[in-house]
Amino acid sequence: MKKSHLWILIFNAIYLLGFFIYYVSINNYEFVWYIFVIVIIGTIIGLNLKQSRLSNGILWMLSIWGILHMVAGGFRIDGTTLYSLKLIKIFEGEGQFYILKMDQVVHFYGFFVCSFLIYQLLKSINASGLKNPKLIIFISWLGSMGLGALNEIIEFIAFVSLNKTGVGDLYNTGLDLIFNMFGALVGAFLAHKLYKNKNNF
Helix, strand or coil: CCHHHHHHHHHHHHHHHHHHHHHHHCCCHHHHHHHHHHHHHHHHHHHCHHHHCCCHHHHHHHHHHHHHHHHHHHCEECCEEHHHCEEEEEEECCCCCEEEEHHHHHHHHHHHHHHHHHHHHHHHHCCCCCCCHHHHHHHHHHHHHHHHHHHHHHHHHHHHHCCCCCCCCHHHHHHHHHHHHHHHHHHHHHHHHHHHCCCCC
8 A cells, every 4th residue: 555545544444434433323323324334435436546547636636525425414503404505596396306415516517527437437448449539528527427426325225224214205316316426527627637637636
C-alpha cells in the first residue's frame, strides 16, 4: 500500500467509525446499513487497486461522497436532516416532488464521481474496441447510471427491512434517478476532457 493510500484509508476509517458509533447510539440502523455497504465497496476497491490503478483523485472523490452521505443523513437543521433540506425552489409538486434538495445534489455528485471511476477503469484496461472516445463516454455514462440503479436497490432493501427509514416516496426515487443520470452524464464528459488534456485526476 502506498503512503497516499494509507492516508485515504485512515480518513475513511475515522469518519466511518465515528458515524457508526453515532448512528448506533441514536438507533438509526438505516445508516448503519449504509456504512456496512460502504465498507464492503471500499474493501473491494482497496483489494483491487493494483489491477484497477485508480488515481488518488478518484479515491478522494469517492471518500468525499461517503462523508457527504453520512453528514447529510445525520446532521439536522431545525429538526430536518440535511438530505431533506430544501435549497432552491425550482419546482414543487405532489408528495416529495421538490427541486432542489440537498439529497439531489449529493446524488448528482455521487454518480458524477462514478462516471470518473468507470472512465478511468476503461482507459486503464485499454479494452479492445473501446478506442472511440464517444463510446467510452457513453459506456461511462451508462455504467454510472447502472450503479445509480444499484444504489436505489440498496435503499429499497433498507426500506423493506427496517422499521423506519428516510428513503422517501416514489417521487423521491424518480428524482434520485434523474439526478444520478445528469451527474453521470456531466462526469463522463468532464472525465474525457480532463483525460484528453492529460490532467491527472
